[in-house]
Amino acid sequence: MRRFNEAQEICRQILAREPAHVQSLNLLGLMAQASGDHRAAAKMFAKAIASDEVNAACHYNAGNANLALGNRAKASAHFSKALALGMDAKAVSFILQSPTVTAYVGRIAGQWPLPVPSAELFGSEGIAPLAGDLFLRSAMEATTLASMQLEVLLGYARTELLRLASNKSDVDDDIVAFACALARQCFINEYVNGQAAVESEAAGALRDRLLQDLASGATITPLTLAVVAAYFPLHALPAADVLLRRDWPASIAGLLRVQLREPREEMEERSAIPTLTPIRNDVSVEVMRQYEENPYPRWTVNPLTAFTADRARGRTVATAEQRAERDILIAGCGTGSHAIQIAQVYPNARLLAVDISMTSLAYARRKTRELGLRNIEYAQADILELGAIDRTFDSIESVGVLHHLAEPMAGWRVLVSLLRPGGTMRIGLYSDPARxxxxxxxxxxxxxxxxxxxxxxxxxxxxxxxxxxxxxxxxxxxxxxxxxxxxxxxFNVMEHRLTIPEIAAFLSEHGLTFQGFEPFDDPAVLDQFRKQFPGTADETNLDQWHRFEVAHPETFWDMYVFTAGKKAQ
Structure with missing residues (x-):
């Protein structure tokens, strides 16, 4: 309501009783920021962070305050911290609120899908205003920006950077840093952006020039290197290791770490990963080839930031189950995000995380080592062959995996055979109606x-x-x-889609008890479910869920994710 005087008085009254009250400190900072007193705002946000150093919102607000004061290094550090603490999920919405970005997006929307001339889009200032957006740069380095509007805009920006680099134009540090951030975004999304033939030719010519300069020892400008890296992964270039022996600005050093050092580390990790089972099923071999070529997903931010942040604050205490020593199987761990989440929740558990793709496993091992986790064992295996490993587990997790097997139910039966009596399994399967x-x-x-x-x-x-x-x-x-x-x-080489009655039949056949679907992102789903079955709604009743899905086929768009229990003997 913008009744700042009253709001400030309330915050001060709270702080008189509780000097470290984070919400009050943050609100005082926001009000100071709204009134243009950025110095006071920065001080308030700093106090809030001192009280709660893992508060993503406070770091984001501190970034904006420091940016307004011209403290760009501090602003970038706070933005990066905010993204690492979980704000990556909201990054696109914040970026699209930027007046600069909004103006560019509006110009493109007026002519899309026809191309907009670069001079008309960026004007006489060029891409400098876009390059100066520090939160955009931080987000490009941290996470996939899932937005058609941003992808199209960044495609124009990449083309403009290519023009500048091809013409050997002099650019300032902001442009170079922006080009590096864009190259890191392209590496994260694996160069999925579309490009015209003339653009591809120009990018190829710039890469060839870079390779010639590498071979001859000639000077390579930071912009040239960054723009080439926005079209081609540096680790795939011949003799790219020579780049590591040259002195570069910090933005280029960060780019080389992501595109060159880390892929080299993953190649080294492969030799340490054992193979537990043969991979001989024809479909399994094709699926393995797919994920060797495209390990999924290429994640960057710690996948359990909210949980670990709350535990760091002391807001959550591990339950007896979470503290217990237990054996957990992650069947189809991909690039490790899932296994790492479970390892953080159950720090005393022993995890075996298997996947069919050695490339994915190498990525998972590197990320696990970076986070300092020591309770995960990675191995290559085919779920269809896991029955031969002579091990059993207290719990098994296989989310988004079984539906890519030649026979999903056959793979699921193997997992049931590995589950100890009284154990639980968490399963994720594609919904036929939703897809x-x-x-x-x-x-x-x-x-x-x-x-x-x-x-x-x-x-x-x-x-x-x-x-x-x-x-x-x-x-x-x-x-x-x-x-x-x-x-x-x-484009998956194999995809099966199931229905709730098929899931119910399998659970019944194997004596498994359905314990419920995972919480929905939209709380309205459960409200609708209860309204459809007034007075009798039972969230563990699969027949009711089937009838609900018939009425609302989009309910399980991502997949069915649920827990089932095995009877104790």
């Missing part, structure tokens, strides 16, 4: 002859963008905005 749009998209892809190659995936995505109204669920899916995610979503 009608995916079925339509896959049929269209087949009819148009798109293959699961990088070029075809890019072309397919651009066609979907042009028909955005027809494909809103796809364009709203985060997986659509990376090469591995889009391949997993639309």
């Amino acid at each position: 009608r749009v995916i079925v339509e998209a896959r049929a269209r892809i087949s009819a148009r002859g798109y293959r699961a190659t990088a070029d075809d995936i890019r072309r397919c995505r651009q066609d979907i963008f042009r028909e955005a109204d027809q494909w809103k669920p796809l364009i709203g899916a985060k997986d659509f905005y990376s090469m591995s995610g889009c391949r997993d979503l639309l």
Whole structure:
């Protein structure tokens, strides 16, 4: 209501009783910021962070205050911290609120899908205003920006940077830092952005010039290196290791760490990963090839920041179950995000995390080592063959995996055989009713002859963008905005979709008790469920859930994720 005087008085009264009250300190900072007193705002946010150093919102607000004061290094540090603490999920919405970004997006929207001349889009200032957006730069370095509007805008920015680098233009440090951040974003999304033929030719020519300069020992400008890295991964370039022996500004050093040092570390990790089972099923071999080429997902931010932040604050105390020593199997761990979440929740557990893709496992091992976790054992294995490992587990997790097997139920039976009596399993399976749009998209892809190659995936995505109204669920899916995610979503070599009655039949056949679906992101789902069955609603009743899904087929758009228990003997 902008009744600042009253609000400030209330905050001061609270702080008189509780000097470290974070919400009051943060509100006082926001009010000082709104009135233009950025110095006072920065002080308040600093006090709030001193009381709660893992508060993402306070770090974001501190970043804005320091940016207004011209303290750009401090602002970037706070923005990066906010993103690392979980604000990555909201990054797109914050970026799209920027007046600079809004202006560019508006100019593009007026002519989309026709191209906008670069001079008309960026004007006489060029991309300097966009390059100066520190939160945008931090977000590009930290997470996939899942937005059609931002992807199109950043595509124009990349083309403009290519023009500057090709012309050997002199640019300031902000432009170089922006180019590095964009190159890191392109690496995260695995170069999924579309590009015209003339742009591809120019990028190839710039790469060839870079390779010649590398071979001859000639000077390479930071902009040239950053722009090449926005089109091609540096670790794939011949003799790229020579780059590590040169002195570079900090932004380039960060780019080299992500695109060169870390991939080299992952290659070294492969030799330490054992193979537990053969991989001989024809479908399993094809699935393995897919995820070797496109490990999924290429995540960057700690996947359990909210939980670990609350534990750091002392707001949550581990339960007896979470403190217990237990054996947990992660069947299909991918690049490790899932296994790392479980390892943080159950610090005394012994985890075996298996996957069919050695490339994914190497990524998982590197991220696990970075986080200092020591209770995860990684191994290559096919779920269909796991019955031969002669081990059992207190709990088993397999989310988003079984539906890519040649026979999902056969793989699920193997997992049931490995579960100890009294144990629980958490399973995630695709819903047939919810994925009608995916079925339509896959049929269209087949009819148009798109293959699961990088070029075809890019072309397919651009066609979907042009028909955005027809494909809103796809364009709203985060997986659509990376090469591995889009391949997993639309080009997977094997996808089965199940129904709730099929799940119920399997649980009944194997003596498993359904314990409920995972909490929904939208609380309205449960409200609707209870209204459909007034007075008798039972969240563990699969027949009721089936009837609900018939009425609301989009309910399980991501997948069915549920827990089932095995009877104790």
